Amino acid sequence: MSAPAVKDHPIHRRWIGQSMKRVEDPRLLTGRGKYIDDIVVPNMAHAAVLRSPHAHARIKKIDASKARALPGVLLVLTGAEAVEQTGPLPCFANPPVAQYCIAVDRVRHVGETVAAVVAESRYIAEDAVDRIEVEYEPLPVVVNPGDASTSKGDAVLHPDRGANNIAHQRTLTFGSYDEDMRSVDVIVRRKVRWPRSGAQPMETVGAIASYDEGTRKFTIYANTSMYNYVGWLMAVSLKVPAHKLNIVPTIAGGSFGSKIFTHKVLVLAATLARACGRPVKYVEDRLDNMTSCDNHGSDRIYELELGLKRDGTMLAFGMKVIDDYGAYLQFGVGHHGNAAAQLTGPYRIKSARIDLTAVFTNKCQQGAYRGFGSEVNNFALERIVDAAADELGISPVEIRRKNFIQPEQFPYKIPTGNVYDSGNYGAVLDKALEMADYDGWRRRQAEARKQGRYIGIGLASCQERSVFSSTEFWFWNHEPGFALTSSPESVNIKIDPTGKAFVTLYSPFWGNSPETMATQIVAEQLTIDPSDIEITYADTDQGLMGTGPGGSRYTVMIAGAIAGAATDIKRKLFKIAGHFLEASEQDLELRDGRVSVRGTDRGMTIPEIALQAYYFRLSLPDDCNSGLDARFTYDHPYTTQPNADRSDLGVFYPIMGHMCHIPIVEIDIETGQLTYLKYVAVHDCGTVVNPMTLAGHVRGGTVQGIGSTMYEHFYYDEQGQLVTANFADYLIPTLKEAPPNIEVGHVVTPSPFTEYGIKGGGEGGRMGVPPALASAVEDALRPFGVKIDTLPITPMKIRDMIRAAQQRKG
Structure with a gap:
């Protein structure tokens, strides 16, 4: 596909650009x-599941006789029984990783489904679950992603794929990386850690499935999103033709990515309905959702290097990354395909390299979460840009301004092959600096330090790629099993x-x-x-x-x-x-x-x-x-194929938004508590259809990003137990933890490739917060020499870093 013709955008509009109240x-x-749990169909039964208490174990024996004897129980189904009716769940990896709606012979993470019960009520089903007896043979547990490549024997999660727990390994080089690195004056290196957190919508995933024996057809009500795109794949799992599966969408009470692929829940509900001959409702409870849903986000360890000239000109950016995908590989390594769309950010970096090792561990598999890996790339890139500014003695503002892609250079092809449609990054930065009164706060910061107060001023200039092409799901594969190009x-x-x-x-x-x-x-x-x-x-x-x-x-x-x-x-x-x-x-x-x-x-x-x-x-x-x-x-407005050796990934995410976030915080060094003095978020989402709803996206996403940065962490202990499996331990920000006012600004550079010049804006809030807040905390603690290289930045961590720094100084 060649570059699309540049669109003419009408200047005079009546409805586009108006803050109309939401129709919904x-x-x-x-x-x-009508949410999924509000829907009742005639003769509907209810399901509950038994989840594994072990992170890794063989299933030796299941005795469900006591559960089946409980009055009101209609069906107890094990994995060995379910696999006679259903195939593996859809998987984008090649070769695919076999995962079933109910574990068949072994469990690979705490919370994996071991058996399911259908009963007249959810209460009876839950009681029956407690009566199922399972004999497990515990196996070695792998939690640390650094141990995955050396795992052997029973510690290997998928022996059919190899002798260790490496799920995927590949190095991609874009441009003359080695030559550029040899020509630089300075190479800045930094190691950063992004731990897993996840989407926590108010409503969990649910489905109501029925099976008509006469027509041999399934009907599934579900709060899923990609039902028209991947529904036929669920039909394959259910071993029926695609026209024998009708998915009816319901309102979803939030998703943030976690309801894109809901195969486990839908296939499970459908399998139970066919087996018991009645419609079946299954809605996850919160423990189900947190331990085994598709809401776990990225989990990465980066070794970064940025090559620059002495004057701050960036030439080459490289990363060596270990990505902990958990027990399965549902999306393949699509998270890294996504991040490659904006690998070098808003900067004129000539070349890049990604050395990726994706590994299996005994954790819930990764799913999609607002940003889908690109938010992690923003964090990594902006952290090393800040490190470079420190090393070269250049202000964080000027090092960015010096390296920005200029407005007249668009459309702009980055080293990975993706094309950015339009932008004016300097204008976004200038507006954010003005709204934040950046220079004024630098003066106030200096005065505060004389008084023993620690104010930090953060800055992040990040991309928000939008409108994916489906090539991102497979171009990382050595051999694409299904090289789709339509979205x-x-x-x-x-x-x-x-x-x-x-x-x-x-x-x-x-x-x-x-x-x-x-x-x-x-x-x-x-x-x-x-x-x-x-x-x-x-x-x-x-x-x-x-x-x-x-x-x-x-x-x-x-x-x-x-x-x-x-x-x-x-x-x-x-x-x-x-x-x-x-x-x-x-x-x-x-x-x-x-x-x-x-x-x-x-x-x-x-x-x-x-x-x-x-x-x-x-x-x-x-x-x-x-x-x-x-x-x-x-169809997608601009997609091209990757080349054979993947030195050019093609155009696959060309509608490129941009943002600049400036948080200003104060830290109490005795308690580690952070207070927001100001928060500014300026975004370029192209032509804005509805400023009010976009502001809601930005503010909501910003608070969600604060959660990922300051509080949220799916923490697994050495035995693979998810310690943070409820909202008492997995902390999400409330209004009390949010900035009192998130000031939102817009700079508009219309896309030449889309109707009206619209760009996406749904994820940007979360995608800009982590590097911005990390830089603010690091700036506040600069007198102590503290570096922020990992998340979340909890008050306890802040206090511990300060004390460690004080001890080093004696």
Whole structure:
């Protein structure tokens, strides 16, 4: 695919850019939204699961006789029984890693499903779970990712894949890396650690599955998101043709990535429904969700190097990374494909290298979490940029400004082969510095230090790639098993006989604002009032292709799909109106819901045209059929194939947002407590469709990023036990821990590749916080020589680092 033609973006807009109230909110705020647990189907039974207490063990024997004898129990299913009906769960790795909805012969992490119970109520099912007796043979546990490559014998999680726990190993070099490193004046090195944390939406994953013996067809209600894109893969797991599986989307109470691939829950519910002959509801409880869901994020150890000239010019950036993927490899190493889209950040770095070792350990597998690996890359890159500024004696502002890609250089190809569409990073930085009163705070910081107070000023200039191409899921593989290249989005627009618009989306609502975005874009395209637009969602039986929300893609993609469908509708509106007005279509214009002859008062409203289109066929032009509707599938705007040796990964994430976060904090060195004095977040998300909803994304994502930076950690002990498996131990920030005011600013550089110039903005808040806050804490503690190389930065860690520094100084 060649570079797309540059789009012209209309300057005068009525609805795009307005802070319209969310269309989704009235039914949710009045308690009328239907979440998965609100849905009841006739004759529905309930499921609960038995989870492994061991991190690694063979399953020697399961005795479910006491559970089956409990009144109200309909079914107890073990892995050995389930595998007769179902195959492995979908996996993007090649070769794939076998994972089942119920463990078959061994468990590989605490919380893995060992058996499932179906009963008349959830209460009975939970009681029955407690009566199942399992004999385990414990096996050696691998928790430290550094030990994975030397694991042998029974410590190897997947012996069929090799003699150790290396899941994937590959080095990719982009550009003349070795030559550039030889030419630099300074090589700055730093080791950083990003521990795993995860999405914690209010609602866990759930499904209601039924199986019709007559038609041999499954129907599954689910709060999943990529149901139209990967539903057929679940059909493969269930051993039925794809047309024998209908997935019906429900409202999702948040996701942040954790409900993208919900195969385990959906396949389990469907397997139980088929086995017991009744519809089955299974909704994870919080322990299920935290120990075995798809909400665990990245878990990495980096050794970084950045080569620079003495004046601060960056030339080459390299990383050696060990990534702890847990017990399975559901996404392959897609997290690293994602990060490669913005590997060198906003900087004019000539070459790069990634030396990746992905390993298996006895932990829950990684899933998707807001940023999908790119937020970790932001943290790593910005940490070493700060280290370089310190070593060279350059201010953190100037080293960034000196190396920014300049506005006239866009579209800009980075070393990995991805292309950035547009940007003005200097303008974003300048606005953030102004909003934060950066120079003023530097003066106040100096005065505070004289008084024994420790104020820190952080800074991070980061990318937010948006609108993924599916090549990111497989180009890391040595041999792609399924080299898909499509990641489209579809829409259907029907104008009814009264002129009202009905819009069908083929991806779900999962807490974002798809109905609001679609309403504003349809209103803009057809020049109608938003109150005349109704949004619905299709199941997979009705579904056109829809990849779903994720990767900050949805607004961009539905804008393209709506524009395509609206163009077809407008073509028909003009044809019919031109026929009745006896005017050339070239002389017509659409404005305020009315097709008029330019320069005259002659025209027809959309309701008038629609009435003719539906009921007066013989009055229409001969080549015009009845009705007024259009469907359109919009493909990814710019994708190219990677080359064979992967020295160029192709274009796969070209819609590139940018942000600058400046937190200003004060630290109590006695307690380690951090107080926010100011927090500024300036983002470039291209043309902003709805400033209010975008500000909500940025503020919410920023607080979520604070959680990842300061509090959250899925901590496993040496025996592989998840110590932080509840909200008493896994700490998420509340409003009390958030900055009192997150000041949000925008700089707009429209994308030349998308409708209206829109870029994604759903993940940026979280993606900018960790490096910004780390730099703020490090800046505050500069008198002690403290370096922030790992997260979370808890008050206890801060206090311990200060005390260690004081002891070193004597």
